[in-house]
Amino acid sequence: MGSRALLLLRGITIRADHGISFSLQRSSFGKDFIGKRRRVRNYSIRSGLEPPDVLRLAETARISLTPDEVEEFAPKIQKVVDWFGQLQAVDLQSIEPAIRADTEGDNLRDDLPETFENGQAMIAAVPSYEEPYIKVPKVLNKE
Amino acid sequence: MLSSAQTPRFLLLHSRFPHKLLHFQTPKSLHTFQTQAQILSPSPPTSQILTIRESLLSRSTTAVELASNYLHHLRRTEPHLNSFLHISDTVLKEAEEIDRKIQNNEEVGPLAGVLVGVKDNICTVDMPSTAGSRALENYRPPFDATAVRKLRECGAIVVGKTNLDEFGMGSTTEGSAYQVTANPWDLSRVPGGSSGGSAAAVSARQCIVSLGSDTGGSVRQPASFCGVVGLKPTYGRVSRYGLVAYASSLDVIGCFGSSVADTGILLNVISGHDRHDATSSKREVPNFTFQSISPDSIESKPLRGLRVGIIRETLQEGVDSEVISSIRDAASHLEELGCSLTEVSLPSFSLGLPAYYILATSESSSNLSRYDGVRYGNQAVADVLNSLYGDSRAKGLGSEVKMRILMGTYALSAGYYDAYYKRAQKVRTLVQKSFKTALDENDILISPAAPSAAYKIGEKKSDPLAMYAGDIMTVNINLAGLPALVLPCGLVQGGSAGLPVGIQMIGAAFDEEKLLKVGHIFEQTLQGCCFVPPLVADGFAC
Numbered sequence: 292m293g294s295r296a297l298l299l300l301r302g303i304t305i306r307a308d309h310g311i312s313f314s315l316q317r318s319s320f321g322k323d324f325i326g327k328r329r330r331v332r333n334y335s336i337r338s339g340l341e342p343p344d345v346l347r348l349a350e351t352a353r354i355s356l357t358p359d360e361v362e363e364f365a366p367k368i369q370k371v372v373d374w375f376g377q378l379q380a381v382d383l384q385s386i387e388p389a390i391r392a393d394t395e396g397d398n399l400r401d402d403l404p405e406t407f408e409n410g411q412a413m414i415a416a417v418p419s420y421e422e423p424y425i426k427v428p429k430v431l432n433k434e
Numbered sequence: 435m436l437s438s439a440q441t442p443r444f445l446l447l448h449s450r451f452p453h454k455l456l457h458f459q460t461p462k463s464l465h466t467f468q469t470q471a472q473i474l475s476p477s478p479p480t481s482q483i484l485t486i487r488e489s490l491l492s493r494s495t496t497a498v499e500l501a502s503n504y505l506h507h508l509r510r511t512e513p514h515l516n517s518f519l520h521i522s523d524t525v526l527k528e529a530e531e532i533d534r535k536i537q538n539n540e541e542v543g544p545l546a547g548v549l550v551g552v553k554d555n556i557c558t559v560d561m562p563s564t565a566g567s568r569a570l571e572n573y574r575p576p577f578d579a580t581a582v583r584k585l586r587e588c589g590a591i592v593v594g595k596t597n598l599d600e601f602g603m604g605s606t607t608e609g610s611a612y613q614v615t616a617n618p619w620d621l622s623r624v625p626g627g628s629s630g631g632s633a634a635a636v637s638a639r640q641c642i643v644s645l646g647s648d649t650g651g652s653v654r655q656p657a658s659f660c661g662v663v664g665l666k667p668t669y670g671r672v673s674r675y676g677l678v679a680y681a682s683s684l685d686v687i688g689c690f691g692s693s694v695a696d697t698g699i700l701l702n703v704i705s706g707h708d709r710h711d712a713t714s715s716k717r718e719v720p721n722f723t724f725q726s727i728s729p730d731s732i733e734s735k736p737l738r739g740l741r742v743g744i745i746r747e748t749l750q751e752g753v754d755s756e757v758i759s760s761i762r763d764a765a766s767h768l769e770e771l772g773c774s775l776t777e778v779s780l781p782s783f784s785l786g787l788p789a790y791y792i793l794a795t796s797e798s799s800s801n802l803s804r805y806d807g808v809r810y811g812n813q814a815v816a817d818v819l820n821s822l823y824g825d826s827r828a829k830g831l832g833s834e835v836k837m838r839i840l841m842g843t844y845a846l847s848a849g850y851y852d853a854y855y856k857r858a859q860k861v862r863t864l865v866q867k868s869f870k871t872a873l874d875e876n877d878i879l880i881s882p883a884a885p886s887a888a889y890k891i892g893e894k895k896s897d898p899l900a901m902y903a904g905d906i907m908t909v910n911i912n913l914a915g916l917p918a919l920v921l922p923c924g925l926v927q928g929g930s931a932g933l934p935v936g937i938q939m940i941g942a943a944f945d946e947e948k949l950l951k952v953g954h955i956f957e958q959t960l961q962g963c964c965f966v967p968p969l970v971a972d973g974f975a976c
Contacts, residue, residue, distance in 0.1 A: 409577060
């Protein structure tokens, strides 16, 4: 059953080259999309988008990865990012982005500070605490 | 109407249930097994919550007796299922308190004595809340999530915390840092995810109802895999306060039950505006509880005039053929009930999947930056701050979570934002518009809840794209923020007794009431189907 589900992806990634696409084949929107598939693969190169550099991303995200993890993650992340790339081929010029579900309008409360009742429990959860500070190792290296 | 897979199951239950019932029936446990009898008979599912209420108020059972029976069953089944990460040690004490109130003729809430499982990414003040991650091992939040607080105020007893894919990131529950949950229909299969523990627990009758969360289908797909009812409310209907954030623009808390009525009652309790969540809606909450209809009212075409759109893109290549025929059968059943059925097309449907994953990973890379080992959770030993962050995160987070954070970090990198995140948001606009058009012309839309029934444990573990593909049926609904109800509609080949398939009913924003009504009538009139897994139907013999 797993391979069957994968067809859903193949429909737009691999099989699209043959002009067959899951779910989009009957719409002109889809045809337009499929027609551009060949170019999508090179989109990141043409547009100057670098492929993911896992070590650099890990440093940005502050996650120390082992060499084995870098080796394991790199092809998987590359594969998913390539798959993300299909959106580059869709004409979205005139479309406004939606930042949320938009089921309801803005509903923001006043930005006023208030006291959280169980503050002591929060403090108790801090792994390294010296009244009244949260303790961390030094922030700067000597060099 | 019935597929060939369904009929033998029906007969099987007929023939083997009565003596199993006798075998386990003791005066002490009478109530529970009356309840089980209702579940196990081929008659439609009834509200367990209402049955319990009636039994407690008429003094035919006590909350302690009920809780003891469920705990006993939970402990026997749990070694096979691993649905729970933590089981409460105050269940009986809380039950005693309810019995005391009933004895004194004091008012008790609508969920008095109802055992609820809570997904472990929803905060509970007196229990661990790990979100399935080592990063939060032993973490005990200083507050209850609003949904949990409301449950408790209505008399519900939180029986324990259910297993999940770490931070809700997964579709199988294999991504938990602690244990793999099995599907009660076939222990070699996944229960779905990420709310797999909550779905398996209700399916195996380890608790009466449960809470899950749904960012891209995490309530609906496991409901389908485990043969239970799962409801994803409209974004904003239920407060997210106390829900461990994964992708805040998509996350919602949802409900599981063994009947549509029970999920409606549960939704009623947890809905409404909350000052702690600015995205929770101020709209009035309608009454989601309703009068039960009699199963024989099918003749009266109770859904006459209801316009149902079946989504063409969800019944094409790549979807299991048995799933397609189950959904087509379910659509015919809706027609028999008086609905008018048309096929609708959502042209942006397949674009929703990559758009969803861009948005969800991007938001997660931001949301999960809080797990740095400084304020709570596990802290690594390090001599400089950056190593403390990096090592705490490396030790605390699992592979899938790390990869999603890295993908999101990539998509949000300077200069890439327009190419990924913004484009995904534009696709979200397309998805919202196409649903709006389809729901202007139809009262509800229907589709499968997943492209297949439950698959084997380990089958998709090493290939993230294969697992992501399974979310195609559900992610678009999160992008649009719409409510959707999944309920079992058929069985396909697999396991010893078949595997359940769920139909997804999608409604307009804040129109859960219609979904619940249609779902209830559908469920009450579906002939010959009984969605009780072998684990339970075999008389707890495990």
